[in-house]
Amino acid sequence: MTNLTKFKIIGSIFLFLFIVLTCVVEDRLVVSSLGQVKDYCYEIEVVAKKNGGIVNGEVASLVENLDYDWGKDEKKLCLLVNHKSIEQLKVEIIRLKTYIDEAEETEFFTSLEIIKSYTETFQHFMGAGFHNIL
Numbered sequence: 419m420t421n422l423t424k425f426k427i428i429g430s431i432f433l434f435l436f437i438v439l440t441c442v443v444e445d446r447l448v449v450s451s452l453g454q455v456k457d458y459c460y461e462i463e464v465v466a467k468k469n470g471g472i473v474n475g476e477v478a479s480l481v482e483n484l485d486y487d488w489g490k491d492e493k494k495l496c497l498l499v500n501h502k503s504i505e506q507l508k509v510e511i512i513r514l515k516t517y518i519d520e521a522e523e524t525e526f527f528t529s530l531e532i533i534k535s536y537t538e539t540f541q542h543f544m545g546a547g548f549h550n551i552l
Contacts (some may be wrong), residue, residue, distance in 0.1 A: 451491035452537040455507070458484040459534050462514075463527070472518050472526045481514045507536050 462480045466472045488511060495504055510533045517526035 447491075447494060448541060451488075451495060452541050454491070455484065455488055456534055456537045458487070459530050459537075463530060466526075471521075472523050473521050478515075478518055481511070481518060485511050485515070504540060507533060507540070510536065 458480060462477060462484070465480060466474075466477050469476060488507065492504060492508060510529050513529045514526060514533075517523075517529060
């Protein structure tokens with residue numbers, strides 16, 4: 419076995435390991451980011467129902483925190499996936515703020531359900547799968 423053949427084999431192994439590592443990091447980033455959004459949604463629901471409505475400081479604060487955290491995560495995810503694919507989540511978060519200002523509870527909870535649905539859908543098409551590695 420020549421040195422060139424050994425180099426090709428070792429290079430191929432390192433390339434394969436790099437691709438696997440990249441896919442795992444991408445998957446963990448997607449799962450943690452979207453999981454955090456889903457957790458915020460459930461927490462907002464609980465707080466809104468506990469306080470008897472959406473027009474209170476605690477719900478508004480949670481929505482602001484959701485917006486801020488998603489903004490940070492969205493910038494990271496834009497490096498991995500097409501931005502057009504995930505921008506709808508930001509649109510729904512902005513709608514949440516509008517519905518709080520207008521005291522539109524039905525639309526607020528509908529938008530919250532849409533966000534939860536998006537997080538589940540996005541996890542399926544953004545997460546890394548073994549077919550991506552091969």
